[in-house]
């Protein structure tokens with residue numbers, strides 16, 4: 001097992017009307033390759049902020065932040081963009097697909113940042129769409145898909161580059177029970193059979209139960225840690 | 236590789252109405268810009284087409300035009316005697332001593348006065364201008380008070396029609412033929428016998444001597460010899476250059492006018508493009524955040540939005556040029572400022588006009604799209620993602 005996320009004494013505060021509001025305080029956290037972690041906590045506790053820091057789209061005020069073996073606090077803007085393209089897959093609450101691109105094109109989009117040839121990009125994108133069971137919807141635009149289907153396209157987009165970590169901010173927050181279950185099953189199987197490292201922010205107890213580590217945030221401080229045994233048989 | 240081209244194109248396509256309205260604004264500006272260029276292009280083409288490269292025009296030194304020039308009879312004879320002049324059919328030397336007079340004549344219908352160029356020619360004069368064709372009647376006879384008129388002049392001026400008589404100077408003239416000079420400056424002239432014209436207008440000198448070289452390559456030598464001759468105070472120029480020079484002032488004026496006018500109009504179109512692009516950035520803030528999160532750089536976002544704006548302006552430019560191309564059907568009649576004669580010419584579109592029109596459009600697109608694109612590129616990722 002190797003550490004994929006190493007966080008030590010990480011702090012972050014926002015300025016609000018001349019007042020400094022601490023959002024994350026002295027966070028120390030290590031995640032291993034293959035972990036499926038759920039981040040829980042009340043609204044405003046800093047879950048999204050922590051996730052954004054790990055994903056390299058926000059910067060901490062102080063502390064150590066190593067993800068995928070790289071100290072990302074020391075990277076320049078364009079290096080960080082390159083790093084994200086290589087190492088991070090994003091899943092958002094509202095799917096965030098490009099409305100003018102088809103499902104297939106949305107999945108292919110992050111591959112345009114790699115050195116893959118057109119043929120290889122096509123292969124990878126088809127494979128990813130296949131994995132989320134949407135091959136037959138490849139040419140549909142997001143507006144022609146249900147919320148659950150859109151989120152599956154987003155998952156295909158997140159895993160198509162074979163990233164080191166997948167970050168998901170309330171991936172089921174906008175879905176009905178049935179669709180949410182589908183998404184969670186998909187994430188579970190990605191973690192289980194493809195050994196993807198997943199960090200997921202959620203309010204949903206059912207969602208948290210898919211993860212095998214649950215961390216709680218309370219006013220910017222990590223509190224308890226619950227580990228669920230992996231009941232799934234390991235091959 | 237940056238943001239895919241299809242993303243840029245389709246974003247223009249999905250908001251068709253806005254795209255069309257914005258491009259339409261730019262199209263109008265490009266239309267004005269191109270129309271003025273086409274006007275000056277048409278003017279140049281008309282005047283340049285007036286000349287033949289093997290013909291040489293002799294006028295008094297420092298006289299800009301034939302109207303201002305006078306060449307005395309003995310000087311004209313000296314010029315006409317040089318050996319380089321070609322022999323025409325029947326062995327006659329191809330040289331014409333000509334006199335040019337501007338006259339104010341009343342137009343048909345309105346009777347409003349307008350300038351017409353009256354040209355007196357030697358017998359060989361018409362043969363030096365093969366681009367001028369007699370279409371009705373016959374050629375004037377030398378030594379008589381017969382004239383022929385360009386078809387446009389015959390239609391436009393009182394007494395200039397076939398079979399009619401008209402008073403020019405102190406003489407009555409009979410129109411015995413009509414000629415078509417295509418799109419050349421001759422189309423707006425009246426022609427008659429040079430010596431008769433000189434009598435009618437009480438002139439004792441010619442305006443110019445025109446001759447054809449037997450070897451067009453000998454022009455430099457002929458020019459040097461004639462201009463160095465102390466007995467002559469003339470300058471020699473090839474006919475096309477001679478007429479091109481006459482169009483320069485007016486063409487330059489039109490170009491300056493067109494550029495100023497379009498620049499003023501373009502401010503509106505640029506603001507339109509800016510509003511459209513700012514709206515596009517505002518509507519797609521979350522998309523921009525997502526693209527950045529996926530690993531596209533600020534630079535890619537900037538390029539994509541600039542490309543979108545440039546594409547929009549290119550569409551406007553193409554639209555404007557298509558509109559302007561219809562102007563080619565129109566012929567404009569205006570005063571040639573250097574000769575003060577009425578001159579007819581058409582809007583002329585060519586590759587130069589197309590390139591300049593599209594460039595003008597692209598500059599508008601760049602000016603309108605730059606600030607919105609910078610705003611898009613500067614968005615903070617987390618803030619942008621919150622916009623959803």
Ligand SMILES: Nc1ncnc2c1ncn2[C@@H]1O[C@H](COP(=O)(O)OP(=O)(O)OP(=O)(O)O)[C@@H](O)[C@H]1O
Nearest residue numbers: 014015016023041042043044045046047048049050
């Ligand atoms: N750009 C910002 N400027 C000021 N304050 C901010 C900014 N972003 C976040 N905050 C504050 O930081 C705190 C943590 O925000 P964060 O989005 O991480 O919470 P969260 O745990 O994800 O909440 P939720 O469950 O509602 O999504 C909140 O109090 C929020 O108001």
Ligand SMILES: [Mg+2]
Nearest residue numbers: 047048049169
């Ligand atoms: Mg949140």
